Amino acid sequence: MSEGVEWALHSCLTLSWAEPGQAVTATKLAAFYDLPAAYLNKQLQALVRAEILTSTSGPRGGFRLARDLKQITLMDVVAAIEGPQDAFRCQGILRAAPGGDPETDYLKTCVVSQAMARAELAWRRELAAQTLADIRDTVESRFPRTPESTRHRLTNLRRP
């Protein structure tokens, strides 16, 4: 799995702790986590396309959360970065096998495909059950100083 997922999740959390109504640039977020700025920007663009973030160009621009963290599940973020297709995609191996029918939809009839789909569904279900708000609350209860220190650090970042 692309590591952009990790970046995206942490970035969304950091955005939620930023000054309300204030956009954060990709450069700042990259400096915050010591990541390549342009590439992080690329990942954030994917979040914008998925309508998880909004972006503003120009001075005072940057990225903002498009909606409340309660409305963003882990599944949303993963789908935005990785794409919507399944990790295990049945290639229809049976189509070429003896007795195979090109017309048949083997995603539905192939038992192997069904079994793998069941496992992947469990994964997706678990991801969809957890919102970023849950994560944020857990972090804040375990590390109460995180919101404050994050906000403080974001405003005091050295500009290169």
Place this chain on the structure above:
Amino acid sequence: MSEGVEWALHSCLTLSWAEPGQAVTATKLAAFYDLPAAYLNKQLQALVRAEILTSTSGPRGGFRLARDLKQITLMDVVAAIEGPQDAFRCQGILRAAPGGDPETDYLKTCVVSQAMARAELAWRRELAAQTLADIRDTVESRFPRTPESTRHRLTNLRRP
């Protein structure tokens, strides 16, 4: 996910339907599914390393199931092909973040990492709960002619 997983699963099932005590060559399996023979061979080698199959060189050689299908879970096959490491591997992004500690094991303390691990655990649990015997039984109940036609086709494969 590598498509070798799909090949491996189907190959194991086919092996279980082959003549008992008789090895099946990678070439035959590849012709059966119209796959590149050498590459399929490579995948089967991975199954041998994982002790799911046994291999025999020379004439009358090929691959055999190392144990009963009841003793092989989908998780075993996936781990054999994909490797044992998690799909989402936390890179410890927080280590570089302000207040980050290089000594800390962020796989245990990072809440994001934990949440992703929970989902991945659900996936693995589902895979481990299903054995290849379950798959075989389902196939045989839905398509009763499969064992017979598979065995017949395996012996009558045109040799290039």
Place this chain on the structure above:
DNA sequence: GTCATACTACTCGGATAAGAACTGTCCGAGTGGGGTAGG
């Protein structure tokens, strides 16, 4: 006829390329703010 031996055909196994996907970088389009000149 029987046995030992060498040979051949066959199969796996790992080393070796080609291709794709992920990762990383660069520059242009657009935007907002601030400076400046005029009224």
Place this chain on the structure above:
DNA sequence: CCTACCCCACTCGGACAGTTCTTATCCGAGTAGTATGAC
């Protein structure tokens, strides 16, 4: 002093390389069966 305009710095967005992983291929090591020749 106020206002309108222009310029500039800043930021996102998409187009352009580098690197790693997946996919695919090839040839050598080893083996079992077979043919051959001697006894």
